[in-house]
Amino acid sequence: MMLQKLQALKNIFAEMEMALIAYSGGIDSTLVAKVAYDILGDRALAVTAESPSLLPEDLEDAKVQAAEIGIPHQVVQTHEIENPNYASNPVNRCYFCKSELHDTLKPLALSLGYPYVVDGVNADDLKDYRPGIQAAKERGARSPLAEVGITKAEVREISKHLGLPWWDKPAQPCLSSRFPYGEEITVAKLQRVGRSELYLRKLGWRNLRVRSEGDTARIELPPEQIKEFVLTTELPALVSAFQSFGFVYVTLDLEGYRSGKLNQVLTPQVRNSTYSALDIS
Known part of the structure; x- marks a missing residue:
């Protein structure tokens, strides 16, 4: 099953021909970057958003991992902290964060000739309260891991299979x-x-x-x-x-x-809400 999903992931990138990866350096987006580069070579580009919500050390890790994979890598600045809708930290804060990210990445992709922006959202992410996914999908981003049903555990399993030394790297959200x-x-x-x-x-x-x-x-x-x-x-x-x-x-x-402890204070209505934008097809 794992190898079948990996092949399906490869097939997605083969069909894309060119792709820009929203690359945080986390285990999910790094797997996406690895597979994209294996299939597309220099027609894949990893882009990391630098902002106060990212540790400088994590940015350096992202650079090292991208270099080891071989994928071209760029760093862009995002300014979500300047948006009061983000800084006030409402329950849908991640929506405004991902809006800023993809409002930065989409024009960059188009200017460089990349028809697709893809992220590292996996199948398990769709089961949690993650309003940022809605913002990404509204802006046309694709989530190949989720599209082929790859879970968080399978991300680590596939990463280990591919020989990525950071396959057991702890999750490090912003x-x-x-x-x-x-x-x-x-x-x-x-x-x-x-x-x-x-x-x-x-x-x-x-x-x-x-x-x-x-x-x-x-x-x-x-x-x-x-x-x-x-x-x-x-x-x-x-x-x-x-x-x-x-x-x-x-x-x-x-x-x-x-994991997810932050969301335990949310009402069941909010926690169980499902955006139509999250439907991956």
């Missing part, structure tokens, strides 16, 4: 996802979250989130790692570092990291 809906997002807040997460990464913790609520940082780690974290981390040094980044209080979430 830093804006660290804030509860309704709390204003600023560049300073994004930076303190980014610095805090980088601090923990350098200590060896890979799969984590630092949630920001007012002046409080809430650290989320996989539940099975919480005990080890408490016993092995020099907590006073950590608190001092986080306070130097701009937080006042530092806490540890005893439930642990769980």
